[in-house]
Amino acid sequence: MQYQANDLEQHWMPFTSNREFKADPRLIVGGSGVYFTDHKGGTVIDGCSGLFCCPLGHGRKEIAEAVYQQLLENDYASPFMTSTPGAFELANRVARITPDSINHVFFVNSGSESIDTALKMVMAYHRARGEGHRTRFVSRERAYHGVNIGGVSLAGMVKNRETFTSVMPNVVAMRHTWNPDELFVRGRPESGAELADDLARFCETYGGSTIAAVFVEPIAGSTGVLVPPKGYLERLREICDEHGILLVFDEVITGFGRLGHAFASQAFDVTPDIMTMAKALTNGAQPMGAVAVSDEVYKTITEAAAENAIEFFHGYTYSGPPAACAAGIAVQKIYDEENSFDKAAQLSDYFLDGLFSLRDLDCVKDIRGYGLLGAVELKPKGAPGALGTQVQKDLFWNGMHLKFTGDAGIVAPAFVAEKAQVDEMIDKLRATLEAI
Numbered sequence: 001m002q003y004q005a006n007d008l009e010q011h012w013m014p015f016t017s018n019r020e021f022k023a024d025p026r027l028i029v030g031g032s033g034v035y036f037t038d039h040k041g042g043t044v045i046d047g048c049s050g051l052f053c054c055p056l057g058h059g060r061k062e063i064a065e066a067v068y069q070q071l072l073e074n075d076y077a078s079p080f081m082t083s084t085p086g087a088f089e090l091a092n093r094v095a096r097i098t099p100d101s102i103n104h105v106f107f108v109n110s111g112s113e114s115i116d117t118a119l120k121m122v123m124a125y126h127r128a129r130g131e132g133h134r135t136r137f138v139s140r141e142r143a144y145h146g147v148n149i150g151g152v153s154l155a156g157m158v159k160n161r162e163t164f165t166s167v168m169p170n171v172v173a174m175r176h177t178w179n180p181d182e183l184f185v186r187g188r189p190e191s192g193a194e195l196a197d198d199l200a201r202f203c204e205t206y207g208g209s210t211i212a213a214v215f216v217e218p219i220a221g222s223t224g225v226l227v228p229p230k231g232y233l234e235r236l237r238e239i240c241d242e243h244g245i246l247l248v249f250d251e252v253i254t255g256f257g258r259l260g261h262a263f264a265s266q267a268f269d270v271t272p273d274i275m276t277m278a279k280a281l282t283n284g285a286q287p288m289g290a291v292a293v294s295d296e297v298y299k300t301i302t303e304a305a306a307e308n309a310i311e312f313f314h315g316y317t318y319s320g321p322p323a324a325c326a327a328g329i330a331v332q333k334i335y336d337e338e339n340s341f342d343k344a345a346q347l348s349d350y351f352l353d354g355l356f357s358l359r360d361l362d363c364v365k366d367i368r369g370y371g372l373l374g375a376v377e378l379k380p381k382g383a384p385g386a387l388g389t390q391v392q393k394d395l396f397w398n399g400m401h402l403k404f405t406g407d408a409g410i411v412a413p414a415f416v417a418e419k420a421q422v423d424e425m426i427d428k429l430r431a432t433l434e435a436i
């Protein structure tokens with residue numbers, strides 16, 4: 001299948017160099033297991049589960065059939081004041097795998113919407129407690145929380161925010177946790193827990209009682225897999241408890257088994273008050289996200305409203321539409337039946353061995369990883385990110401799809417990948433990096 005540049009002009013592609021892409025398009029026309037087919041008929045191994053959302057691989061019949069059947073049976077019903085059984089069943093299944101205290105699930109369409117929704121829940125919670133004066137939010141440098149105005153306000157990546165200046169005020173960023181003096185750390189770095197004391201300093205500077213919530217990705221994913229130092233998340237939890245601040249974990253990438261447990265919260269044994277999630281909730285087969293909250297947050301908000309009144313003035317036309325719920329239910333069933341999260345845990349060592357074997361390459365600056373999530377960061381050549389963009393393209397034509405952020409390639413195999421397929425990913429990475 002060949003495409004002319006003119007055929008491609010109308011679609012304004014997201015987070016893409018449109019002019020470059022349209023001159024040299026890379027279209028995916030098929031997907032099965034851990035492989036894609038490109039428009040020239042080439043086979044491309046998927047090194048990052050699509051965009052970290054397809055841990056069960058591509059083309060799963062069970063998911064497609066569940067969606068098809070659901071669309072025939074009932075394609076849509078308003079989620080406001082009516083609902084569908086699937087939304088309750090999926091919420092129930094998600095609540096079963098979240099930490100014990102987190103049992104209430106609100107559906108959205110994406111990770112970005114989950115962040116906006118979580119921000120509003122935080123505001124509603126404090127207002128319900130008579131603490132509406134908590135107007136400050138804390139985030140972190142190098143954070144990615146999606147692209148809606150809420151997420152951009154919390155973002156710690158300069159390119160994602162410098163153009164968009166009219167965002168939420170009153171957000172302060174803690175320092176990120178990557179330490180240039182501690183490279184090639186596999187798992188959690190030993191040092192750096194004290195970076196969480198940035199939050200304590202904000203409490204001293206602004207008053208802990210003015211801070212509403214802290215948003216962190218347990219592992220900062222999109223910015224290049226920054227694994228939290230030992231003790232860091234625990235310390236954040238302590239400081240939040242001391243000052244009545246809500247702790248929000250953005251589990252959009254880490255959720256649903258990526259770290260070998262259902263959520264990072266369980267992998268690191270730290271329980272937040274609110275968790276955002278998306279991506280692997282439906283294996284990427286339908287757009288969907290969710291926010292799961294503690295009983296305390298749910299009860300505080302709902303019980304503050306007058307009897308029979310709407311408690312939370314928020315929701316989307318597509319808050320849990322039937323087809324997305326059907327996809328989600330099918331996916332959660334497969335996770336159970338195939339013990340997918342245990343499989344991810346079992347494959348992790350093999351994957352990290354392979355990834356860290358690339359450290360001998362001259363072009364590699366750092367490697368990080370945990371579970372089935374890792375990053376190979378390259379020494380920049382020219383402008384920051386220029387080399388990453390080039391390597392991403394070269395890799396594609398060498399038969400591997402990988403997401404790069406700047407000069408860091410983020411590797412996240414599907415949980416269904418065989419060891420031989422992990423080898424194939426590492427071999428392709430090595431061959432491509434040796435050629436630059």
Ligand SMILES: Cc1ncc(COP(=O)(O)O)c(C=O)c1O
Nearest residue numbers: 110111112144145146250252253
């Ligand atoms: C941690 C995190 N939060 C939020 C988002 C935004 O999700 P979406 O692209 O579905 O809006 C992402 C996307 O990669 C993410 O990694």
